[in-house]
Amino acid sequence: MSFLKLEGIKKTFGDIEVIKGVSFAAEKGEFVVFVGPSGCGKSTLLRMIAGLEDVSDGKLAIENRDVTYEEPAKREVSMVFQSYALYPHMSVFENMAFGLRMNKQPEDQIKARVLEAARILQIEPLLERKPRALSGGQRQRVAIGRSIVRNPKIFLFDEPLSNLDAELRTQMRVEIAKLHHNLGATMVYVTHDQVEAMTLADRIVVLRAGLVEQIGTPTELYDHPANIFVAGFIGSPKMNFLQAKAESDGKVLKLAHPAFTGGVLTLPTPKAAKVKNGDTVTVGLRPEHLALSSAKPLLSLTLDLQENLGGATQLYARSGGETIIMVAPGRPEIAVGDTIAAGIDPHNIYLFNASGLAL
Amino acid sequence: MRPSSSILHALGLCAVIIFSMFPFYWMVTASFKTQTDILASPPLWFFMPTLDNYRAIFADSKVIGAVGNSLIVASCTTALAVLLGAPAAYALARFEFRGKGDLWFWFISNRMISPIVLALPVYILAMQARLLDTHLVLILIYLTFNLPIVVWICTDQFKSIPSDLEQAARLDGADQFTIFRKIYLPLGAPGIAVSAIFSFIFSWNELLYALVLTRKNVQTAPVVATSFMSGYELPWGKIMATGTVIVLPVTIFALIVSRHMVRGLTMGATK
Numbered sequence: 001m002s003f004l005k006l007e008g009i010k011k012t013f014g015d016i017e018v019i020k021g022v023s024f025a026a027e028k029g030e031f032v033v034f035v036g037p038s039g040c041g042k043s044t045l046l047r048m049i050a051g052l053e054d055v056s057d058g059k060l061a062i063e064n065r066d067v068t069y070e071e072p073a074k075r076e077v078s079m080v081f082q083s084y085a086l087y088p089h090m091s092v093f094e095n096m097a098f099g100l101r102m103n104k105q106p107e108d109q110i111k112a113r114v115l116e117a118a119r120i121l122q123i124e125p126l127l128e129r130k131p132r133a134l135s136g137g138q139r140q141r142v143a144i145g146r147s148i149v150r151n152p153k154i155f156l157f158d159e160p161l162s163n164l165d166a167e168l169r170t171q172m173r174v175e176i177a178k179l180h181h182n183l184g185a186t187m188v189y190v191t192h193d194q195v196e197a198m199t200l201a202d203r204i205v206v207l208r209a210g211l212v213e214q215i216g217t218p219t220e221l222y223d224h225p226a227n228i229f230v231a232g233f234i235g236s237p238k239m240n241f242l243q244a245k246a247e248s249d250g251k252v253l254k255l256a257h258p259a260f261t262g263g264v265l266t267l268p269t270p271k272a273a274k275v276k277n278g279d280t281v282t283v284g285l286r287p288e289h290l291a292l293s294s295a296k297p298l299l300s301l302t303l304d305l306q307e308n309l310g311g312a313t314q315l316y317a318r319s320g321g322e323t324i325i326m327v328a329p330g331r332p333e334i335a336v337g338d339t340i341a342a343g344i345d346p347h348n349i350y351l352f353n354a355s356g357l358a359l
Numbered sequence: 360m361r362p363s364s365s366i367l368h369a370l371g372l373c374a375v376i377i378f379s380m381f382p383f384y385w386m387v388t389a390s391f392k393t394q395t396d397i398l399a400s401p402p403l404w405f406f407m408p409t410l411d412n413y414r415a416i417f418a419d420s421k422v423i424g425a426v427g428n429s430l431i432v433a434s435c436t437t438a439l440a441v442l443l444g445a446p447a448a449y450a451l452a453r454f455e456f457r458g459k460g461d462l463w464f465w466f467i468s469n470r471m472i473s474p475i476v477l478a479l480p481v482y483i484l485a486m487q488a489r490l491l492d493t494h495l496v497l498i499l500i501y502l503t504f505n506l507p508i509v510v511w512i513c514t515d516q517f518k519s520i521p522s523d524l525e526q527a528a529r530l531d532g533a534d535q536f537t538i539f540r541k542i543y544l545p546l547g548a549p550g551i552a553v554s555a556i557f558s559f560i561f562s563w564n565e566l567l568y569a570l571v572l573t574r575k576n577v578q579t580a581p582v583v584a585t586s587f588m589s590g591y592e593l594p595w596g597k598i599m600a601t602g603t604v605i606v607l608p609v610t611i612f613a614l615i616v617s618r619h620m621v622r623g624l625t626m627g628a629t630k
Contacts, residue, residue, distance in 0.1 A: 050526075050530060051529075051530075052526050052529065052530070072526075072529045072530045073529065073530060073531065073532035073533075077530070078530060079526075079527070079530050081523045081526070081527060083521060083523045085521065085523035085524050085526070085527040087524060087527075087528075087541075087542065088524075088546065089545045089546060098528070098531050098533075098541075099530075099531035099532055102528075102531050102532035102533050102537070103532055146527075146531075150531070
C-alpha cells in the first residue's frame with residue numbers, strides 16, 4: 001500500500017474549481033515534487049495534504065489512514081513555508097521546540113531533539129538568536145529544523161528556496177537532497193522551478209490548471225513527455241517546437257516545414273503508423289540535442305544572437321517565423337547573420353499530434 | 360544629513376515641543392504660585408515657589424479620593440477593554456463568519472454618536488438600575504466607548520501578523536487559544552499597548568459622564584478639579600495643583616506601556 005494516497009482530490013473556492021480531481025500515490029521514503037506554472041494549484045494541493053485547506057471532494061490517506069478531515073496537527077506532517085513562518089518573538093531554540101512543547105514532550109527530550117536537529121543543520125551557534133538576527137539561509141535552516149524535530153511522517157516543502165539568492169539556492173538544494181538521503185523521509189516538495197524538480201525528485205508530478213499532466217521520474221519526463229506542455233516545461237532552455245504538415249505511408253514520416261533543410265524532414269519511425277496524410281504534427285527538438293553540423297543537417301537557420309555562457313554558447317537562430325534555440329559546446333566560430341546548419345540524432349526527435357499528445 | 364538641515368530639523372522640533380509643552384509648564388508652575396502671583400500682569404517668570412496649593416488640596420480629602428476613584432475606573436475599564444477587545448479583534452482579523460461586517464460596523468458605530476446625545480438616556484437607565492454614583496456605571500459606559508478603539512487598533516495589528524505563522528502553529532499542534540496567547544498576543548503587543556493607553560487616557564480624562572452619573576461617592580478627578588470653579592472666586596492655584604496631580608498617573612502609565620510600542624516586532628518572521 002502507498003504511504004501517501006490522494007484519490008480524486010478536488011478543491012473549489014466559491015464557483016472556481018482550482019484542483020479538478022488529482023489522484024496520486026507516493027511510497028514511503030519517496031521524494032515527490034509538484035511542479036507547474038504559477039496558479040496551477042500545486043501549493044493548494046500541498047496545503048490540502050497538510051490540512052491547512054479543506055478538501056472539497058476526494059480522499060486523502062496517510063499510511064492507510066483516512067485523514068481527509070483530520071486536524072493538521074494529527075496528520076503528523078510538517079511543513080516548511082515559502083516565507084519560513086518563524087515565530088519572530090522566539091529564539092531559534094524555542095522556534096524548533098514549539099511543536100514538541102505543544103505535544104507535551106518532556107523537557108530533556110525536547111532539548112535532545114532540538115540539539116540533534118541543530119547539529120544536522122549546523123545551526124548550533126544560532127540557537128539563542130531571534131529570527132531577525134539571522135540571514136535568509138539561516139532562517140531557511142531553522143524552518144527545516146523545526147520540521148525535523150517533530151519527526152513527521154511526511155515533510156512538506158512549499159517553494160522553500162524561492163526567497164534565496166541563486167548561490168544559496170543551489171547550496172540549500174543540495175542540502176535538502178542530502179537531508180532526504182540521510183533521514184530517508186517521505187517528502188513532498190512544491191516548486192515552479194523545473195531544475196529543482198529534476199535534481200531533487202524521485203518522482204515529479206507535473207500540474208497545470210488543477211490537473212495532473214504527467215507523473216514520472218525526472219528521466220521519464222525528460223525522455224518521454226506525455227504532451228507538449230510537459231515537454232516544454234521540463235528541460236532548460238525550453239524545447240523548440242515546429243508545426244509541420246505530415247505525410248505518412250505507415251513506415252516513413254515526411255514532415256514539411258520551411259526550417260527543415262530542403263523543406264522536408266524524412267523520418268523512418270514506427271510512429272508513422274499513427275499519422276494520417278495531412279495531419280499537423282508538432283516536432284519537438286531540445287536545444288541541448290541540436291548540434292552544429294553540416295554532415296547531416298536537419299535545420300537551416302540564420303543566427304540572430306549568441307549568448308556566451310562560458311563553457312557553452314546559447315544560439316538563437318531563425319528560419320522563417322520560427323526562433324530556434326540551441327546550445328553549442330564551447331565557442332563556435334560563427335557570427336550573427338551567418339547561415340548555420342543544425343543536426344540531431346533522430347532518436348532525440350519528439351513528435352506530438354494535433355491535440356498536443358506525444359505520438 | 361547635512362548640518363544645516365539637521366539644525367533646521369532641531370529648530371522645528373523645538374518649536375513643536377515648546378508649543379505643546381508650554382501649557383503643561385504653565386500649569387505646573389502655577390501650581391507652585393500664590394493666587395496673586397498667578398494673576399500678576401505681566402506674567403511672573405520668577406517667583407517664590409510655595410507648596411500651599413498642594414497642602415490645600417491634600418488637606419481636602421476630596422482630591423485624594425477622586426484620584427483613587429479615577430484610578431479604579433480607568434484601570435478596570437482598560438483591563439476589561441483589552442481583555443474583551445483583543446480576543447474580539449483576533450476573531451475579526453482571522454475568522455470568516457456570518458455577520459462579520461455588521462459586527463465590525465457596530466463596533467465602530469459606537470464611536471460615531473456624540474457622547475452628549477446619550478447622556479440623558481444613560482442617566483435614566485443608570486437611575487432605574489440603581490447604578491448612579493457607582494464605579495460600575497462609569498466602567499460600563501467607558502467600556503462602551505473604549506471597546507471599539509481596542510477592537511479597531513488590535514484588529515489592524517493582528518491582521519498585519521503573517522497568517523503563515525498561525526498555520527505553522529496549527530501544524531505544530533497549537534489550538535486556537537494557544538495560537539492567540541503564544542503568537543498573537545506577544546506579536547500584537549504594540550497595538551494592545553497603544554489601545555490600552557488610549558483607553559486609560561480616555562477614562563482618566565472623561566468629564567461629561569462622570570459629571571452626570573456621579574454624586575458624592577465616586578467623583579473622579581476631573582469632576583473634582585472643575586468643582587473648584589464655582590462660587591465667586593477661581594482658586595487657580597488649587598485647580599492647577601489638582602491638574603498636575605491628575606496628569607501624573609497617566610503620564611507614568613503611558614511611559615511604562617510605551618516600552619511595548621516598538622515597531623518591527625514581526626521582523627524576521629518571514630522572508
